[in-house]
């Protein structure tokens with residue numbers, strides 16, 4: 001079993017013992033949040049400035065964009081025009097922004113860029129799932145996937161928040177890649193924008209108009225709540241009504257259970273929550289999702305119970321990867337039902353997608369069905385996720401590994 005990730009900390013580290021008055025639970029959570037945010041800062045991305053000194057405007061908040069305009073002697077309202085062109089129209093060239101006068105366009109182009117990641121690889125599966133490997137200015141790469149709905153003209157973009165991951169979940173290929181750094185806001189928003197470029201879905205469809213890239217799942221490489229600030233800022237940009245304008249109802253953030261950040265995520269963003277559960281006992285979950293040693297199942301489920309906005313109309317999704325003979329018994333299905341009592345929940349059953357060297361086998365189809373039936377009979381929706389994109393290195397992190405292997409083999413450019 002891989003060791004616990006470098007960021008996971010220790011139980012002792014989580015609860016510093018004070019000789020004086022004991023700290024309250026709220027104080028401990030606040031301290032823990034600070035520790036997590038401080039750790040995230042250690043893995044900060046490089047500055048969003050090109051070698052020639054121009055700054056990338058993608059990823060700035062409206063206020064920051066207005067401040068940039070003021071800094072170059074322009075009126076702050078220019079920020080609204082730029083926001084429209086960058087996030088509503090998807091334009092990357094200042095010369096293609098006709099509401100901005102030509103001299104101003106030139107001035108902007110001297111100082112700024114509207115960035116996009118470089119597409120290192122793009123693969124489209126037989127089932128139309130599309131996967132990109134995006135490269136950033138410092139050469140780091142992450143994966144982004146578009147998963148179209150089979151029945152309708154819509155689909156979800158699965159975006160990454162870190163290069164690598166600290167958490168070493170044993171079923172996850174990305175967990176074999178050490179954390180290199182966090183992604184910046186521009187890089188998180190940029191994945192969605194580049195995916196829309198790929199499908200030509202600009203300008204942003206108006207409210208109520210169908211969108212091909214209709215949903216976002218923050219479920220790619222990395223643990224988003226270990227890169228909370230950049231992730232939250234990116235999602236706020238994506239949700240802004242005058243830009244991309246994707247509703248919070250169409251965004252789901254998936255966590256492996258960073259309990260101290262879950263409340264903040266619900267309060268500030270109000271996006272849907274998915275929890276990588278994968279086991280019903282602490283003993284097994286400690287092994288499969290090592291973060292469980294910090295935040296055991298009871299604490300995790302308590303955080304789910306108080307997650308703002310969770311309701312029967314807005315259920316929390318529990319992800320459960322089906323590993324043959326490990327976590328897929330009928331007794332475990334019944335225990336899962338018991339644990340979820342009182343939580344507006346839905347359970348996504350995910351047949352394990354093996355990758356080279358993975359220690360698990362996929363559960364047998366009949367076993368997955370039996371498990372699903374027990375959960376369903378207890379009143380919880382329990383869809384079985386159909387494998388997508390199996391022909392295109394679909395396990396999260398696999399395309400990045402293969403691409404890097406090929407580059408090493410080819411030698412220096």
Ligand code: SF4
Nearest residue numbers: 165168169172175222
């Ligand atoms: S499942 Fe998520 S949190 Fe766990 S190792 Fe993979 S990317 Fe990291």
